[in-house]
Amino acid sequence: MKKTIEKKTINKKALNNKKTQDSKKTQDSKKTPDNKKASDDKKPVKKLVYPCPAFEKCGGCQLLHCSYDMQIKEKQERLTKLLKPFCKVEGFLGMEKPFHYRYKVHAAFDRDRRGNIISGVYEEGTHRVVPVETCLLENEKADAIIATIRGLLKSFKIKTYDEDTGYGLLRHVLIRSGYATGQIMVVLVLASPIMPSKNNFVKALRKEHPEITTVVVNVNDKHTSMVLGEKEQVIYGPGYIVDELCGMTFKISPKSFYQVNPAQTERLYQKAVEYAGLSGKETVLDAYCGTGTIGMIASRKAGKVIGVELNKDAVRDAVMNAKKNEVKNIQFYQKDAGEFMVQLSESGEKVDVVLMDPPRSGSDETFLGSLVKLAPKRVVYVSCNPQTLARDLEYLTAHGYQAKKAVGVDMFPHTVGIEAVCLLEL
């Protein structure tokens, strides 16, 4: 599954969850039937603790009517309930300032009925763009850049893409910002590879926002529900940004996976490494490793680390990241984690600790079956979906493992998303 390329039907709620693309449909269907607008319902308007003008239509935040303390309390309770058969939940780590935490911002572009350029998110279950100008979750600088782009389109006579007629150019804008470095990447998703006056466009954009360090054109000429297409052309800067997490630098390219909430990601990774209980000698497997973040942070306390990941862009970044950080005791493999696990368990290789961070759908029996055969003494399971975590814990605890403890980390304030780390021992 390619998780770095997002389905077009994703609204912000789905984007809040890192490994969410595959589950979007199910989430939507639970809330609003496809042929019905959320706003058609005569439901009472919720009184919001944190007001947002797009709340009713956007669907990105489900918890703005709860105080943040209450949100954390409820998330902890939900996690505790789900993990009750397995282990205790030590706590739920909330954010000190739970706003504007998204360092990856996506906006779909369109025109309203009067022909004005709008950008925002898709209304749930539809391809209708709900205009969003400011957002409580998104990085404010990214929102300002998107506003500038809306204005520039008019002066550069660039049309937004119309899905029905196939006419127009700009489909989406994706902005990724470095938390520690402040570097900013703007990805313009176009329906065709030719962008008129692209250099002047970049110049005008950077005049307003000199902090932009790179601009990439991504071409998506398919009638598809994906946001990003295959082809890319760098029109300014290096084509990627660099960010720092837990004292290491990471390269982030348009398609590679990188957690959206960097402040909480550091806490999440610290917890994962703490639970791994490394002494410096262990062989560690980082499964579903993305750009190698967790494995590289763990490498400082391990004998050697093996990373496995399906997405080839992410693996390429992981290899570069290791080089850049001079991490010598790590190796990456581009492969399905389950298949890799089968090979590893048959090869007789000894692995002491497995760190695993699968997508929302969780792991699978191929992986878990071989994990049990490999028999590492500790497994640290990082999960963005406590339901599939509980399902996989059921398997592992029935096959010799004991869940010891778990902790929640609030990666997605104001949304129902729950991230958790769980320690299992043989």
Ligand code: SAH
């Ligand atoms: N640990 C990383 C990435 C976690 S996201 C981080 O914290 O940044 C989950 C990762 O699993 C994604 O990078 C996705 O591409 C990868 N993935 C999904 N299915 C996979 C599979 N079957 N085998 C290996 N990797 C997979």
